[in-house]
Amino acid sequence: MQTLKKAEAGQVETAAAAIYDRAFVPALFGQFAPMLADAAAIAPGEHVLDVGCGTGVAALAAAELTGSKGHVAAVDINPGMLAVARSKSDAIEWIEAPAESLPLADGQFDAVMCQFALMFFADRTAALREMARVTKPGGRIALLVWEVLDRTPAYDRLVPLVGEIAGPDAAAALAAPFSLGSIGDIKDEIDRAGLKLAEHGVLTGTARHASLDAWIDTEIGGWTLSDMVSADRLRRLKAAARHHLAAHIGANGRVAFPAPARLVMIRP
Known part of the structure; x- marks a missing residue:
């Protein structure tokens, strides 16, 4: 099914990318970017590449550390994500390209980062080889991926609930x-x-949303499910979630739960 393949590749339209950036980045993804940049030991004056940059949160964190004498490039295959990223900084070199075929010279970067994107690449082997190819000798590659589903609170219940209401795709x-x-x-x-x-190692952040409905609206509208869940099914999902995800709803109606991620370092 073409929609599912698109979803499994992490592809979103520009409208969904804007929702992702406005809601998901502050609620979840943004907190990991400085953690990843620190783990990659980004230093002033260095050349850094962010692969699968999305709306640019990790590239921006790297740019804060490299300073004016450094250089940050960021690659993504998704024009919707890049459209949002380009609006944030003229100092970063934004490149539309697949991770499996980087249009960059050998040994160009001191560090390569990849935040929550490796699992979406069509050919992970090729993407990793490309990251290594563009890394300088003695450089480093820092990757972040989410923990497995059964060790990820809240999502371990939301995923089967979505399956029941919106189907297996x-x-x-x-x-x-x-x-x-x-x-x-x-x-x-x-x-x-x-x-x-x-x-x-494992880095654990915290997902925070203003309400259960806000989380589900962000999850559906700001990610790959935006064209897979009808308005009726969305209403049913929200109603069912109030029971199945009640443990993550605070007295003030806000939602918070741990978000574990796995940090991986490679030194080519």
């Missing part, structure tokens, strides 16, 4: 970000690329 699309959370699976991907895992 919608559930598969929502589960796609968690498909590479096992360290064994990540190591296998790195081994296939002919690279070596240097170190790994």
Whole structure:
């Protein structure tokens, strides 16, 4: 099914990208960008590449550390995401290209970052090899992927609930970000690329939304499910979620839950 393939590749339209940036970045993704930049040990004057940059949150965090004497480039295949990213900074070199075929010179970057994008690449082996190719000798590659679904609170209940109400394709699309959370699976991907895992660990953030409805609206409208869930099914999903996800709703109606992610370092 073409819609599902698009969803599994993390592709969104510009309207959904704007919702993603306005809602998901402050609620979830934004907090990880400085963590990833710190883990990659980005320093002033360095050249840094962000692969699968989305709306640019990690690239912007890197640019704060490289300063005016450094250079940050950011690549994404999704024009909707890049349209939002380009509006944020003229100092970053925004490039529309696939991760599997980077239009960049060998050994160009001190550090390469990839925040929550590896699981969406069509050919992960090729993408990892490309990251290594453009990294300078002695440089580093820093990756973040979400933990597996059964170790991710709230989503472990939301995904099957979406499956019940919106069908298996919608559930598969929502589960796609968690498909590479096992360290064994990540190591296998790195081994296939002919690279070596240097170190790994878990970083845990907190997902925060103003309400349960706000979270579900963000999840559906700001991600790959925007054209997969009808208005009627969205209403049914919100009603069912009030019971199934009640444990994550605070007394003030706000939603908060841990968001574990796996950090992986490669030194090509």
